[in-house]
Amino acid sequence: MRLRPPPGALAVAAIAAGALLSSTAAAAPPDGDGKVEGTLRSAAPSAPAGSSTAAAADRATDGEPTSTAPEAQDGEAVSAQPLPPVKPRLELATRPPPLHVEYAQYGVALAAEISLDAGAACPRSGPLYSCILGSGGGLAIRSGYRSPGPWYFGGAYQFTKMDSSNLYRLGIFQQLRAEMRYLPDIGYRAAPYFSAGIGGVIYGNEWGAETGGALIFGGVGVELEVSRRAVLGVSCVYRPVLLAGWKDTANYERATAIAQFVGFELLLEVRTELGRR
Template sequence: MRLRPPPGALAVATIAAGALLSSIAAGAPPDGDDEVEGALPSAAPGAALPAQDADAVSAQPLPPVKPRVELATRPPPLHVEYAQYGVALAAEISLDAGAACPRSGPLYSCILGSGGGLAIRSGYRSPGPWYFGGAYQFTKMDSSNLYRLGIFQQLRAEMRYLPDIGYRAAPYFSAGIGGVIYGNEWGAETGGALIFGGVGVELEVSRRAVLGVSCVYRPVLLAGWKDTANYDRATAIAQFVGFELLLEVRTELGRR
């Protein structure tokens, strides 16, 4: 006897098989989007991180923040020009009197030795690094008692170059030329010419007052002469090292 399925059973089986295939297809991943094992699920923009992820992020060290350094800049120079004048204590150290004091003979006693005195100067200080001026200096020299009062007088034209290094104490270079006379008690028994070059340091006590020291090398050409002992002194090139301790003040002339 042949059995027949109950009416409607075939339709129910067909519906059940379709539903099973649909569930299997929904659980499979789409092509090209295979999951990477161990990868963290990506969070949508704006979504809060899980608690363990937030702790991991907060535990990471932050990159060091470099402090902002403000570079100190010097104010621009005032560009002021001055009349500069003052006085200085001066010393002339004799290195060699030349033919004026021969090493032997009746003229061995040196009539032109070392000495000290005073210098008076004035000049123009430009807004830049230059100073131009003049100076008068007199020094009482050691004359080995051949002169009662041997006075060595100088009249000089001078210049200085003062580079701006940003400090109150500034070094400078100096040079100049001039004329000299020498004799007993402010007399002029001989004369000649000089040149010099040297270095110094100028300390700005205030905008209108400076202190300074300087050292220069000064060769002097002296004409031959007859001294008070009636000795004929030959034309000589005498060499000196000069030192000065100076005090100068400034008067403002204008601004540029």
């Protein structure tokens, strides 16, 4: 006949054994390596329960899928945005300073003299109606000094074969002039200029001097700098000429006259450097 333990004895024995084991663990001192302390620290939570990392760890423990933290997503979005284009610095284009070089400038030009009015030299009625002083063309030769600034000073000799209505076999109109030009610096190879001057003239048959007088002129032009030592240009001037009265080859007396011309030139000039300032 087997004896059964009284009811509740097993429960009481289990409670007593658990209390004995817990008191033994609490009373046991830690070893020299601090294993108990390390065990307790590893068992403790490493982050506050409210942090995102702890929440992610709890969700991973519970089997829930984890997601990227909002802070990381915001950082990635900022880094993914393209940076605004950087505008390059615009350096102001500055022209180099002038060389301040002095030149001797000389050359030739094709010249045309267009008669506007021959004045009293060609009256509009009577036996002297045939005009002895018309338009013509020829050649000009000049030389001068070009300063480091905008000024040119020089002289020119020009001869043109004029239309004399067959009263002269070869009517040659000769001029000797003092000239100046003002050339403002505009920073381009092609530069406009203003010109003016004064001089004397002679006119006659076959290079003769049957009459003479004085002239003044003023005009404009454009000079193209092909190189530092060569220029091309065109000019237009207004030239009134005072001619003394004379007797022509047909023995007609010509009165003192003020003839008016418009002159055109196509010029080629070269430079020789004189020095620097």
